[in-house]
Structure formats: structure tokens, C-alpha cells
Amino acid sequence: MADIGVGIVGTGFIAEIHVAALRRVARHNVQVVACASPDSAAFAARHGIPVHHPDFEALLADESVDVIDICTPPALHAGMVRRALEAGKHVICEKPFTGFFDVGERGADGFDRQEMYDVVMAEMDELRDAVRRSGLVFGYAENYIYAPAVQKSRELIQAAGSKVLLIRGEESHSGSHAPHAAQWRANGGGSLIRQGCHPLSAILYLKQAEAQARGTTVAVASVLGEQATLSNLLTERERRHIAARPFDVEDSATLLLTFDDGTRGIVNACDMVVGGVRNEVEVFTNESVHLCQISQNDAMRVFHIEEPRGIHLTEKVETTAGWQDVQLEELVMRGYVGEMEDFVECVANGGTPQSDIELAYATTQVLYAGYLSASTDRRVHLQDRADTRVP
Known part of the structure; x- marks a missing residue:
């Protein structure tokens, strides 16, 4: 039985589900040891999580964290996956994996979907290569x-x-x-x-x-x-x-x-x-x-x-x-x-x-x-x- 520390970034609806599901894992000693978000203190208190960090970088620096569980809005996923792998952390990433978000305040109407597709594919190529090179576990939370x-x-x-x-x-x-x-x-x-x-x-x-x-x-x-x-x-x-x-x-x-x-x-x-x-x-x-x-x-x-x-x-x-x-x-x-x-x-x-x-x-x-x-x-x-x- 392994001891595994999970750090959750993002403390919204899906983070609530992930905490509950992680605590149902029986074969290993899995602990949610830390969380990070602007309101991480309230989330930590609600779930009995011992450490709450004000930001993602502090969570990455936490040596008790083996796995980063990304529960943030989708626009943040790609950058957080990249940084977590660079920090030597295993990654769980909530769906969707990534996407095209740079449409500005006027919205996506009239925006070229071919450009969206090309940008997303290029980003995914980079992320997939990073996962493969890292030798770390990447779990897509589907x-x-x-x-x-x-x-x-x-x-x-x-x-x-x-x-x-x-x-x-x-x-x-x-x-x-x-x-x-x-x-x-x-x-x-x-x-x-x-x-x-x-x-x-x-x-x-x-x-x-x-x-x-x-x-x-x-x-x-x-x-x-x-x-x-x-x-x-x-x-x-x-x-x-x-x-x-x-x-x-x-x-x-x-x-x-x-x-x-x-x-x-x-x-x-x-x-x-x-x-x-x-x-x-x-x-x-x-x-x-x-x-x-x-x-x-x-x-x-x-x-x-x-x-x-x-x-x-x-x-x-x-x-x-x-x-x-x-x-x-x-x-x-x-x-x-x-x-x-x-x-x-x-x-x-x-x-x-x-x-x-x-x-x-x-x-x-x-x-x-x-x-x-x-x-x-x-x-x-x-x-x-x-x-x-x-x-």
C-alpha cells in the first residue's frame, strides 16, 4: 500500500466531487494534503484538508504533494498541466483537456473555426509530447x-x-x-x-x-x-x-x-x-x-x-x-x-x-x-x- 499525497487546484463544484471520490479509494493510503485557490481556506476547512495555499505555484512547491488534481476552469488546464509536469508531479486533469479560449469580449461568433482547430492541435501536440517525455502519470478525468x-x-x-x-x-x-x-x-x-x-x-x-x-x-x-x-x-x-x-x-x-x-x-x-x-x-x-x-x-x-x-x-x-x-x-x-x-x-x-x-x-x-x-x-x-x- 502506497502513501500518496494529492494537491487540488481549484475549489469549485468538481473539486467537491474529486475530494469525495479520492476518499473512497481503498487500495492505497490516499490523502488530499493541500489545496489552492483564492478561497482555499474555506474549502480546506470544509473538507478537513490540512494545508491551503493562496496560489498554484505554492501548491507545486509543496513537497507533500505527489499528484496535482486540476479542477480549474478549462482555460487554465494546459498551462497547469505543463507546470505540474515540470515540477515532477503526476497529473489528474478534469475535462475538457483544453480548447480555444482567446475570442475576446465580443465572443466567438464569426471567429474562424479552422484557426481554432489548428491552435488547439498545436497545443495538444506540445502537451502530449510533454507527458510522454516526463515519465509521469497523466489521468484524464473522464x-x-x-x-x-x-x-x-x-x-x-x-x-x-x-x-x-x-x-x-x-x-x-x-x-x-x-x-x-x-x-x-x-x-x-x-x-x-x-x-x-x-x-x-x-x-x-x-x-x-x-x-x-x-x-x-x-x-x-x-x-x-x-x-x-x-x-x-x-x-x-x-x-x-x-x-x-x-x-x-x-x-x-x-x-x-x-x-x-x-x-x-x-x-x-x-x-x-x-x-x-x-x-x-x-x-x-x-x-x-x-x-x-x-x-x-x-x-x-x-x-x-x-x-x-x-x-x-x-x-x-x-x-x-x-x-x-x-x-x-x-x-x-x-x-x-x-x-x-x-x-x-x-x-x-x-x-x-x-x-x-x-x-x-x-x-x-x-x-x-x-x-x-x-x-x-x-x-x-x-x-x-x-x-x-x-x-
């Missing part, structure tokens, strides 16, 4: 990969040697209340990069599992993207149940992936869907169908005449009155505990996480190919197929 349903789908595909013909994935809900969710410069895009990255990574991961089992390789050959801002079609009264208020980003996006073996993947990501979050992956093989519900379930159903107060039932529902499917063991069922177990095991004993730099790279490349495609109404052919090829 929880969908570790959801029990997706892990079981992988096991079934590999055990049967199935041919995966189509995978459909979706993450949709009624939008984020956070102001930054409306802005390209904060997130590098809208619902596609914020939510679509999850099912996209699952699709790429399961195609990788198929290729490994069949002794072949697979690559994304082309991407066709469609996006819109559908909530802008509504009056203010009509959109009263939708939280999203996009400024220069999409609230509806669809990607069609064509793999070089002729099979397909479909990604949907929306910020204007009421009725609770939709987190799902559907796998269609030559001999099976896997319907993977990441968060929706009927293990427990409850009915309330009035909305219960002070207790979480399920995510992103507009009302908790009436019949509700209760989310149980969310940290496990949505993959957060599994991802931390994998990352910690690789830090302790060597190895590469299932969700690694290659998946981070491939996911982000396809996302920005999707943005480019949507802006030109044309299919984007990925010229450098080695970028997404699975060994």
Missing part, C-alpha cells in the same frame, strides 16, 4: 469511462469479440446556471465541449476495446457536426424552465463520427432538455445491444406531494414533487470513484490509466473537428489519423 455500465459493456465486447457497428451517446439537460457556461472564452465552446465530451470519450474508448480484442486498429476517419442555439427561438416566458442563457455558444450539438472500419458513432449534447439529466451510451454490435444508463435508474422510486427540502434526489430536474427516480451511489455509478482508483493505482505501481493523454487528445481533436464541420456545413476528414488511432 468519469464516463469508469461508469460501471460502460466498464461492463467493455467486458462484454472483449469477451465475445463482438463487432461494434454503432454507438450512440448523449449528455443533455436544461442548462447550467453558472454565468461562465454561456461564454466561449470560459469553456472553449458550448454544450458540445462541456457535455458532449463525456459520451464522445466513451464511444472512442469502447471502439478501442473492440480493436484490442480483435487484434486490429481503429481511427476516426471523419466528423460531421451540426449545432444550434435553440433556446434563442423562445420567448423569455417560454424559456423559463431552461437555465441556459448562451451568449456565443451552442445549446444543441450533434456529431456523426465515421471510423475507418466504416462503423459509426453519434453524439448528442443539449442545454435545453427538461426532465432531468440524460447520461447514456447505447452500443449496437453484430450480436448484442448494450443500453448503458450512467445516471438514470429505477433502483429506487419515490413519490412526494410536495417537494422535499434539503436532500438531493436526482440531477437537473425542474421539480422534485411527484414520482422521482432517485440517484443512488452517484460517485460510483457515474464513474468518479473508478477513475480515481485507476489513477492512484497507476501512480502507486506504474502503468497507464484507461483514460489517458491519448484519449484526452483524441476527444478534443474530434470536438474541434465537429466545430469546424458545423461552421462550414462540410464533413471534416482527419488528415493525421495517427492522432486518433488505437494501438
Whole structure:
């Protein structure tokens, strides 16, 4: 059993989840030993973290920290990954890996998506090389990969040697209340990069599992993207149940992936869907169908005449009155505990996480190919197929 100290940078919503998930890791003595952000003192007190630093550089200098867990806004990810590796720290990086953010206050409307794609690809080339040279563990915190349903789908595909013909994935809900969710410069895009990255990574991961089992390789050959801002079609009264208020980003996006073996993947990501979050992956093989519900379930159903107060039932529902499917063991069922177990095991004993730099790279490349495609109404052919090829 190894002793591993984790330092968290960023103390927002996802940091809360990461702390809880890290404390569920059983095989090693994992301690969140420090955190850093402008309000790190309150976060440290709330979670019993012994040290809080005022800034990232102080966290990097902390000798008790073996792993840097990056939970900051996406625009900060690339620079922090680079600095953490230079400091000799293992890295966990929350999604999305990186993106294009330099659109200024006027926003991304009219900004050349080809330039975005080229800039993002150049930055990712540099970051991937840095990870490879470092010899350190890089974990891409894509929880969908570790959801029990997706892990079981992988096991079934590999055990049967199935041919995966189509995978459909979706993450949709009624939008984020956070102001930054409306802005390209904060997130590098809208619902596609914020939510679509999850099912996209699952699709790429399961195609990788198929290729490994069949002794072949697979690559994304082309991407066709469609996006819109559908909530802008509504009056203010009509959109009263939708939280999203996009400024220069999409609230509806669809990607069609064509793999070089002729099979397909479909990604949907929306910020204007009421009725609770939709987190799902559907796998269609030559001999099976896997319907993977990441968060929706009927293990427990409850009915309330009035909305219960002070207790979480399920995510992103507009009302908790009436019949509700209760989310149980969310940290496990949505993959957060599994991802931390994998990352910690690789830090302790060597190895590469299932969700690694290659998946981070491939996911982000396809996302920005999707943005480019949507802006030109044309299919984007990925010229450098080695970028997404699975060994």
C-alpha cells in the first residue's frame, strides 16, 4: 500500500466531487494534503484538508504533494498541466483537456473555426509530447469511462469479440446556471465541449476495446457536426424552465463520427432538455445491444406531494414533487470513484490509466473537428489519423 499525497487546484463544484471520490479509494493510503485557490481556506476547512495555499505555484512547491488534481476552469488546464509536469508531479486533469479560449469580449461568433482547430492541435501536440517525455502519470478525468455500465459493456465486447457497428451517446439537460457556461472564452465552446465530451470519450474508448480484442486498429476517419442555439427561438416566458442563457455558444450539438472500419458513432449534447439529466451510451454490435444508463435508474422510486427540502434526489430536474427516480451511489455509478482508483493505482505501481493523454487528445481533436464541420456545413476528414488511432 502506497502513501500518496494529492494537491487540488481549484475549489469549485468538481473539486467537491474529486475530494469525495479520492476518499473512497481503498487500495492505497490516499490523502488530499493541500489545496489552492483564492478561497482555499474555506474549502480546506470544509473538507478537513490540512494545508491551503493562496496560489498554484505554492501548491507545486509543496513537497507533500505527489499528484496535482486540476479542477480549474478549462482555460487554465494546459498551462497547469505543463507546470505540474515540470515540477515532477503526476497529473489528474478534469475535462475538457483544453480548447480555444482567446475570442475576446465580443465572443466567438464569426471567429474562424479552422484557426481554432489548428491552435488547439498545436497545443495538444506540445502537451502530449510533454507527458510522454516526463515519465509521469497523466489521468484524464473522464468519469464516463469508469461508469460501471460502460466498464461492463467493455467486458462484454472483449469477451465475445463482438463487432461494434454503432454507438450512440448523449449528455443533455436544461442548462447550467453558472454565468461562465454561456461564454466561449470560459469553456472553449458550448454544450458540445462541456457535455458532449463525456459520451464522445466513451464511444472512442469502447471502439478501442473492440480493436484490442480483435487484434486490429481503429481511427476516426471523419466528423460531421451540426449545432444550434435553440433556446434563442423562445420567448423569455417560454424559456423559463431552461437555465441556459448562451451568449456565443451552442445549446444543441450533434456529431456523426465515421471510423475507418466504416462503423459509426453519434453524439448528442443539449442545454435545453427538461426532465432531468440524460447520461447514456447505447452500443449496437453484430450480436448484442448494450443500453448503458450512467445516471438514470429505477433502483429506487419515490413519490412526494410536495417537494422535499434539503436532500438531493436526482440531477437537473425542474421539480422534485411527484414520482422521482432517485440517484443512488452517484460517485460510483457515474464513474468518479473508478477513475480515481485507476489513477492512484497507476501512480502507486506504474502503468497507464484507461483514460489517458491519448484519449484526452483524441476527444478534443474530434470536438474541434465537429466545430469546424458545423461552421462550414462540410464533413471534416482527419488528415493525421495517427492522432486518433488505437494501438
